[in-house]
Amino acid sequence: MTQQHSRPQWWHHAVIYQIYPRSFMDASGDGIGDLAGVTQRLDYLANLGVDALWLSPFYRSPQADAGYDVADYRDVDPLFGTLEDFDSMLAGAHERGMRIIVDIVPNHTSSEHVWFQKALASPSGSPERARYIFREGRGEYGEQPPNNWESVFGGAAWTQVPGEREWYLHLFDTSQPDLDWHNPEVLDEFDDVLRFWLKRGVDGFRVDVAHGMIKAPGLPDWNGSQAMIEGGNRGPMWDQDEVHDIYRRWNRVLSEFGRDRMMVAEAWVHPPSKTARYVRPDEMQQAFNFDYLLTPWDADKLRDVIDTSLESYGAVGAPTTWVMSNHDGVRHASRLGLSRPGTRPNGIDADDEQPDEALGLRRARAIIMLTLALPGSAYLYQGEELGLPDHTTMPAHYRQDPTFHRTNGEQIGRDGCRVPLPWCANAPAFGFNTTGESWLPQPESYARYAADQQLENEDSTLELYRRLLAMRHEHGLGHGExxxxxxxxxxxxxxxxxxxxxxxxxxxxxxxxxxxxxxxxxxxxxxxxxxxxxxxxxxxxxxxxxxxxx
Missing domain, CATH: 2.60.40 (Immunoglobulin-like)
Incomplete structure (x- = not known):
């Protein structure tokens, strides 16, 4: 029996807090956040008043794209701890009344995944290669890519197998080969991966690149850009009708574990009526509302996107989500301080316009009052409750985002919003750990945003969030009208x-x-x-x- 939207479930009105594990809290002291660090801060999150936690990937990975290049979907990377650490974190969250959502990355694997290594070691046309999208190159010797598609991270979306005529598709980094979702082995594998984590007790999945797993037949050339257009990806590699068959199948897998498990789609499509197709009663339960995130600081445009969202999602019986920031874009406290407030640059560095930090924070505090007043579910990105801005002057040699390196710095990338959190103003690494190590540098300005400076301060951004969340719950705004x-x-x-x-x-x-x-x-x-x-x-x-x- 598939899950239905017939009666409200917890995700219809939940406030869900995104944890980017690398940057949340580092218990080991190696400069990279970990699952034990999350466990240490569960009381903080419970006192904040959120209903659920979404964790970005912590699976085994060579970390070419900060864990979104997965080498083993059923294990924890040693950087983040062990499966036992995950179980302890999950149990601690559940004891405090918070649910756990984990990332699933189905469009591609790491190039170090055992499947891809076997594919490279096998001949053209083999079952091992059929799990991925290998194609013969064009030209007399196969020296040209099979089509003209570009990578989201810049450059060509194809890499040639050394010494061969064949190339493999990667819509993202070279180290992230795309799977072929027409292959039954791929379908069965991910059914099993979902069941693995559901059996461990997770409450849901955030589905990465949910609109990208099926490509148009024949992989036709496309002359458009991978840049976001009106809030959505375009082209024959995105939002194909067959992708919905996958989510109907996954819906049935979740239903094996009761009615209270959920999925949320990262689907960069436009308009909201297209995104709403992902949350029809027999598919997913939520989809990120990127149209809301992308709306500029304008009353009419905000009202329009809110009305359109409520209408589109309501038509399929699904809740609307509201989100202002995540790990893939400039934090809204910085975006709202730009001369064109709310625009979404692909990163900010020292040579770009610097946001007005005070004005950006003022507007960020105002927009969260709109966001949390709306019916539906809201997502918060770690640190926004502290009012954190991006690190907008990070020197280039610290940057790790593959977007920055694949475009030779033309696109600044996402490092600025991924800087480790400040917990204590006067501690090493601002309390991120006890050693002072930090995988990305923290700006000195983070001292005044540190959590210990805001706790019990009734005028702080943290206290504003706590009061808003308590009042939202008390007055039932999530399931209001x-x-x-x-x-x-x-x-x-x-x-x-x-x-x-x-x-x-x-x-x-x-x-x-x-x-x-x-x-x-x-x-x-x-x-x-x-x-x-x-x-x-x-x-x-x-x-x-x-x-x-x-």
Missing amino acids: LVWQASPRSDVLSLTNGDVTLVLNLGEMPVALPGGEVALQSVTDAICDGQLAGNAAAWLIHADAYPDND
């Missing part, structure tokens, strides 16, 4: 969800608040003499309505 209210200005948003009213002022000039009890404000100077300052937000209880300007 949005009602837009009349707005006094075009740069002001006002909505009601249950007995909570949000007012968000995206402009620079103050605006009068409606009557009602102010429960929370985004910054200490947000409200003065009944006026809400610019770039600020407030939650009110039992608020009056603005006069209808119509």
Whole structure:
């Protein structure tokens, strides 16, 4: 029996916290975060008030792409600990009422995966090669790639097997060969991988590159770019109809373990009505709402994307998700401090426009009040509750993202949002560990964002998040209903969800608040003499309505 959306489940309203294990907490002291480090901080996460934790990959991997190049899907890389460490972390989270979601990376494996090593050692046309996408090159001697596809990370999407006419496809790095999902062996293998982790007690899976596993028949040439266009990937390598057959199959696997297991799709497709196809009742349960993440600092555009999202996902009976940051893009506290707030550069370095750090944080604190006021499920990226900006001046020699290296630095990449967290302002590596080691350098500015400087500080970003999450839970906003209210200005948003009213002022000039009890404000100077300052937000209880300007 497939899972249905017939009655609300925990993921319909959950707030889910993304942990990027390399950068969360390092218990071993080697400079790379680990599972034991996550376990050490479970009380912090429970006190924050989140419902579930999503962990980016911790599997065995040569780490060419920070673990998204998986060599063994059923084991923990020694960098992060052991399977026993995973079990302890999972048990500790469950004891504190938090669920665990793990990443699954099905589009490609590592080139060091035993399957790919056997493929390279086997002849053309062999069963070993049939698990991947090998094709004969063009030209008299096969010296040209089979088609003109580009890698998402830059450069060609094909690599030639030395001494042969055949090439293999990798939509990402050379070390990440794409699997052939028409092969029954691949389907069976991943059924087994899902069951392996479900039997260990995981509550769900985040599916990496969920829109990329099926390629168009014949692998036709495509002259478009792999750059994001209007929020979605385009071309014959993305969002093919057959991919949905895989998720119907996976839905049945999850159903073997009850009704409370879930999947969330990383599907960079546009518009929301296309993303919603991934969360039909017999497929996944959630999909990341990248259209919301990509929306600029503009009241009309935010209202439009919220309405479109609720309509599209509601049409298939699925919850909407809301997300502002993750491990693949510039943190929103930095994006919102740019001269064009909300634009999404592919990384920021010292030669680029530097965000206005104070303004970016102010807007980030305001936008989270909108995000957590919306019905549905919300995702938080580790460190956003501290107000962390990107490391925007990281010297090039520290950078590890394959995007940076494959484009010869033309694309800065994602290292700036992956810097280890600051836990203690006056400790080595800001408390990330006790040794001071850090796989990416932390900027000195992180001292003032450290968690120990924000705990018990009622004006801190951390305390704002804690209060928002507690109030969201208390008032049932996740499973509530949005009602837009009349707005006094075009740069002001006002909505009601249950007995909570949000007012968000995206402009620079103050605006009068409606009557009602102010429960929370985004910054200490947000409200003065009944006026809400610019770039600020407030939650009110039992608020009056603005006069209808119509």
